Amino acid sequence: MLILKCPYCGVMADETELSPGGEAHLTRHGPGSDDTEFEAYLFMRENPRGVHFERWRHAHGCGKWFHAARCTQTLEVFGTYSAQTTRPPQDLLDTISEKRPGWRWRDLA
Amino acid sequence: MKRYSAFALVREALNGHKGWERAWRNAQPKAHYDAIIIGAGGHGLATAYYLGKNFGITNVAILEKGWLGGGNTGRNTTIIRSNYLQDPSAAIYEKSRALYETLSQELNYNIMFSPRGVMMLAQTEHEVRGYRRTAHANALQGVSTEFISPRRVKELVPIIELNGPRYPVLGALWQDRAGTARHDAVAWGYARACSDMGMDIIQKCEVTGITREGGRVTGVQTTKGDIACDRLGIVVAGHSGVLAEMAGFRLPVESVALQALVSEPIKPCMDVVVMANTVHGYMSQSDKGEMVIGGGADGFNNYTQRGSFHHIEETVRALVETFPMISRLKMLRQWGGIVDMTGDRSPILSKTPIEGVFINCGWGTGGFKAIPGSGWGFAELMAKGTSPLTDPFSLNRFGEGRFIDESVAAGVAH
Numbered sequence: 001m002l003i004l005k006c007p008y009c010g011v012m013a014d015e016t017e018l019s020p021g022g023e024a025h026l027t028r029h030g031p032g033s034d035d036t037e038f039e040a041y042l043f044m045r046e047n048p049r050g051v052h053f054e055r056w057r058h059a060h061g062c063g064k065w066f067h068a069a070r071c072t073q074t075l076e077v078f079g080t081y082s083a084q085t086t087r088p089p090q091d092l093l094d095t096i097s098e099k100r101p102g103w104r105w106r107d108l109a
Numbered sequence: 110m111k112r113y114s115a116f117a118l119v120r121e122a123l124n125g126h127k128g129w130e131r132a133w134r135n136a137q138p139k140a141h142y143d144a145i146i147i148g149a150g151g152h153g154l155a156t157a158y159y160l161g162k163n164f165g166i167t168n169v170a171i172l173e174k175g176w177l178g179g180g181n182t183g184r185n186t187t188i189i190r191s192n193y194l195q196d197p198s199a200a201i202y203e204k205s206r207a208l209y210e211t212l213s214q215e216l217n218y219n220i221m222f223s224p225r226g227v228m229m230l231a232q233t234e235h236e237v238r239g240y241r242r243t244a245h246a247n248a249l250q251g252v253s254t255e256f257i258s259p260r261r262v263k264e265l266v267p268i269i270e271l272n273g274p275r276y277p278v279l280g281a282l283w284q285d286r287a288g289t290a291r292h293d294a295v296a297w298g299y300a301r302a303c304s305d306m307g308m309d310i311i312q313k314c315e316v317t318g319i320t321r322e323g324g325r326v327t328g329v330q331t332t333k334g335d336i337a338c339d340r341l342g343i344v345v346a347g348h349s350g351v352l353a354e355m356a357g358f359r360l361p362v363e364s365v366a367l368q369a370l371v372s373e374p375i376k377p378c379m380d381v382v383v384m385a386n387t388v389h390g391y392m393s394q395s396d397k398g399e400m401v402i403g404g405g406a407d408g409f410n411n412y413t414q415r416g417s418f419h420h421i422e423e424t425v426r427a428l429v430e431t432f433p434m435i436s437r438l439k440m441l442r443q444w445g446g447i448v449d450m451t452g453d454r455s456p457i458l459s460k461t462p463i464e465g466v467f468i469n470c471g472w473g474t475g476g477f478k479a480i481p482g483s484g485w486g487f488a489e490l491m492a493k494g495t496s497p498l499t500d501p502f503s504l505n506r507f508g509e510g511r512f513i514d515e516s517v518a519a520g521v522a523h
Contacts, residue, residue, distance in 0.1 A: 016419050019408070020408040039507055040359075043361035043452050044360075047350035048410075049348070049412045054410070072412050072413075074413075
């Protein structure tokens with residue numbers, strides 16, 4: 001079972017206490033955007049075997065949305081961070097680079 | 110290839126069983142093939158088989174990273190049915206179910222197809238309406254299904270508890286020519302027939318790159334060297350996204366673990382397949398007597414082929430309510446497979462932005478039942494560039510808003 005630390009209330013929360021919310025840091029493309037962007041926003045998803053960034057909600061706890069960085073191959077959790085950002089914090093990216101040299105996710109290195 | 114028959118059995122019995130030959134050759138890659146299929150699971154092998162049988166293309170290699178049929182082909186709960194809501198789904202799944210009926214004879218390999226009937230329980234008013242609608246749609250599509258009463262459910266499945274406190278059984282969608290088959294045998298049977306046509310099945314050969322020239326595929330790089338090809342079919346289920354990235358295009362697919370488990374073997378007690386989509390559980394009894402139970406999928410992306418314990422708990426807890434007699438059963442084994450989920454829960458069988466590259470993926474939680482039909486249609490697509498079975502399932506349907514929405518109709522359990 002996955003255990004994620006809620007960055008808001010600080011609880012180490014079991015997977016059963018959380019709701020998965022899909023890929024993190026999506027940019028909303030709405031009216032005015034071109035078809036390709038809109039299709040990508042709705043349907044195209046990062047599906048890496050390795051480092052992945054996601055949204056989670058502490059549904060049966062404080063109720064807050066937050067972000068998590070995780071390895072989809074080993075289920076190792078690299079860390080969690082606030083929902084109020086469009087980019088993972090640099091120290092988390094450094095931690096991931098240490099553990100998974102050469103990793104890549106969208107335009108993050 | 111020596112044919113299997115009662116006569117062959119007697120001959121070999123008298124001969125000390127020394128004359129049985131290998132079912133397929135262990136091939137090494139040649140420099141060039143007309144077509145390469147990546148993935149020697151059911152769908153990949155079926156594609157190769159129908160390429161040879163229906164279109165005479167036999168200079169084909171099937172590349173497999175692990176061992177033949179070791180992915181989702183060997184990890185599913187072997188259910189075969191075709192009671193889908195949408196017309197394109199009903200067409201391909203019913204084609205598949207119909208091919209399964211005579212597949213043992215066609216391949217000269219016993220795939221143990223058992224048309225024992227599949228029952229999908231309606232346990233909420235919403236499901237009753239949904240399944241009545243599906244039954245009507247199936248009648249129009251020429252797929253034989255019916256909506257049956259709780260009394261008939263009890264006749265067919267005496268061990269069921271109709272009046273569960275949370276989820277009473279209000280009826281069921283019943284397809285009497287649906288059932289199960291031996292999953293490994295489907296892969297092995299197709300592999301034997303492919304090998305017999307001169308195709309090369311190359312195991313432990315991982316594709317590491319896809320070479321292109323001017324927007325056209327020219328070959329693949331593998332752990333056993335570079336191999337050239339004119340056409341490339343990617344049929345790798347959960348790892349489709351990884352292969353698509355090598356070829357340079359994106360897929361609207363996310364991979365998650367779906368799990369299943371079996372109980373200790375008991376005497377025959379249930380001779381149909383029962384699916385309970387409201388509680389995300391389905392169950393059938395194998396020929397060995399084990400209760401085969403399929404559960405829910407993880408809610409987050411992963412490639413672990415493992416699954417999570419709390420899903421087993423949820424599934425079993427719900428099934429015990431509907432089948433009280435299984436409460437004392439011990440569970441023997443549990444496993445997971447990586448399923449590739451699309452937004453509308455329908456597969457993608459399509460050309461891709463790279464000329465000569467075709468993709469067959471997105472079968473999600475319901476690929477096993479589709480193996481023969483998927484192979485039939487995908488082979489036609491690869492040979493002719495179009496197929497009435499697969500054209501509705503093209504990659505551009507997402508951009509065009511042409512969904513084949515089975516997510517509401519089929520629920521989680523496929």
